[in-house]
Amino acid sequence: MDWDALYSSAFEAVKSRIMRVGRVLLAYNTNIDAIKYLDGRDLEERVNKAGKDEVLRYSDELPGRIESVPQLLGSILWSIKRGKAAELFIEDCPTRFHMKRWGWDELRMGGQVGIMANLLGGVYGVPVIAHVPQLSRLQAGLFKDGPIYVPKLEDGTVKLIHPRNFGGDEESCIHFIYEFPRGFRVFDFEAPRENRFIGAADDYNTTLFIRDEFRENFEKIAESSSLAIISGLQALTKENYREPFEIIGGHLKALNELEIPVHLEFAFTPDETVRKAILDLLGKFWSVGLNEVELASIMEVMGEKGLAEKLLANDPVDPIAVTEAMFKLAEKTRVRRIHFHTYGYYLALTDYKGEFVRDALLFAALAAAAKAKLGDVRSIDDVVKAMDVPVNEKAESVEAALVREYGMRNGIAELDGYQLAFIPTKIVAKPKSTVGIGDTISSSAFVGEFALR
Numbered sequence: 001m002d003w004d005a006l007y008s009s010a011f012e013a014v015k016s017r018i019m020r021v022g023r024v025l026l027a028y029n030t031n032i033d034a035i036k037y038l039d040g041r042d043l044e045e046r047v048n049k050a051g052k053d054e055v056l057r058y059s060d061e062l063p064g065r066i067e068s069v070p071q072l073l074g075s076i077l078w079s080i081k082r083g084k085a086a087e088l089f090i091e092d093c094p095t096r097f098h099m100k101r102w103g104w105d106e107l108r109m110g111g112q113v114g115i116m117a118n119l120l121g122g123v124y125g126v127p128v129i130a131h132v133p134q135l136s137r138l139q140a141g142l143f144k145d146g147p148i149y150v151p152k153l154e155d156g157t158v159k160l161i162h163p164r165n166f167g168g169d170e171e172s173c174i175h176f177i178y179e180f181p182r183g184f185r186v187f188d189f190e191a192p193r194e195n196r197f198i199g200a201a202d203d204y205n206t207t208l209f210i211r212d213e214f215r216e217n218f219e220k221i222a223e224s225s226s227l228a229i230i231s232g233l234q235a236l237t238k239e240n241y242r243e244p245f246e247i248i249g250g251h252l253k254a255l256n257e258l259e260i261p262v263h264l265e266f267a268f269t270p271d272e273t274v275r276k277a278i279l280d281l282l283g284k285f286w287s288v289g290l291n292e293v294e295l296a297s298i299m300e301v302m303g304e305k306g307l308a309e310k311l312l313a314n315d316p317v318d319p320i321a322v323t324e325a326m327f328k329l330a331e332k333t334r335v336r337r338i339h340f341h342t343y344g345y346y347l348a349l350t351d352y353k354g355e356f357v358r359d360a361l362l363f364a365a366l367a368a369a370a371k372a373k374l375g376d377v378r379s380i381d382d383v384v385k386a387m388d389v390p391v392n393e394k395a396e397s398v399e400a401a402l403v404r405e406y407g408m409r410n411g412i413a414e415l416d417g418y419q420l421a422f423i424p425t426k427i428v429a430k431p432k433s434t435v436g437i438g439d440t441i442s443s444s445a446f447v448g449e450f451a452l453r
């Protein structure tokens, strides 16, 4: 297969048509990511000052949420010792104040809505309406220029304005990201690999707070959109998910009545009750995007434990197991499109047919490679700079398995009334940045597909 030729023509096709998609509505999670590169000396001093014995206790076992500075420092040490990522909610104000004064080295747009708004609106030039739970000046400053809008109520009517012109002075929802490199040393610990600990000082995204503008005027806001992408359900718990789910149910009903296709960007959702509730809601979406860990977690709540294990057993991920899992999910929920991405390849199972599904995946893979290669993608023309990144060789065995099992040709197979589209991705050996790369992949493929229709 000459994948490079397909990559190149898919890029040209999406680029020339992307302005045709109309407005994209993005809800619900936007926050500020504050990145701090840890310094061993500084960390030791803070630990000593907070009480080393107490801090070390927390480095053995993570608390459920953080209620004190020793718990914060202990949790950071927990991550360093194991080289594992962890994310906890910061409950108390003095700890939040400690973090704020400790500071950051870099601020980045965070939350799937924020990241997608900057990509679709700021890079591709596709107009977007974003739900931003809290618009502080710090948050507003992270939005790129371009057709990015938030609704503002003025004299009872909804006006769409760029977030920087919102003029609000609301709270900052900050996710503090404490990063450490492999081999990072503090006391007698040494990090076995690079990773990060995240402390979320955020009362809004974590509980899926929905603004009045969206609660009271949703239909007005939605009416002017052609597509919608929903995300941010992942932090909910069995205690607090009911109210936001009711509102989301209403929003989905309105979007379906307006015949606006909606994509759900699934993210790992630790609470099983919430995961099951998402599964029950999936039939109201046109499309869903997920990776292997997320697909396995869904198989688990569907009672498919064996399949869930298979999805996590091999590298590259076994495409036959993925296809089986996607098929089960589609049959159960009737969601029309499932986009799976993993390191090395993507698959899309759709209840409709056409090469445009595959071509949109190619465009998304090029965008992801551009992001990994350049760190920041500034315009759609930057995307093509990833053409020289080689197509992943390991995907050859994946492609061969799909040809054998489903008679796939040119990345497309038909199975039981569905179409399966496959592409091998371009993998950047030394990526500059991979934060938010999953959001780049899913939104580029979804919007790209509608551009090509």
Ligand code: ADP
Residues within 6 Å of the ligand: 291, 341, 342, 343, 344, 345, 368, 369, 372, 425, 426, 427, 428, 429, 430, 431, 434, 435, 436, 437, 438, 439
């Ligand atoms: P995140 O939540 O960090 O965005 P995801 O698992 O959703 O993580 O997305 C990661 C995806 O990014 C992988 O499935 C893979 O397809 C892609 N990816 C990761 N590293 C690279 C890389 N170096 N070059 C190209 N694509 C990459």
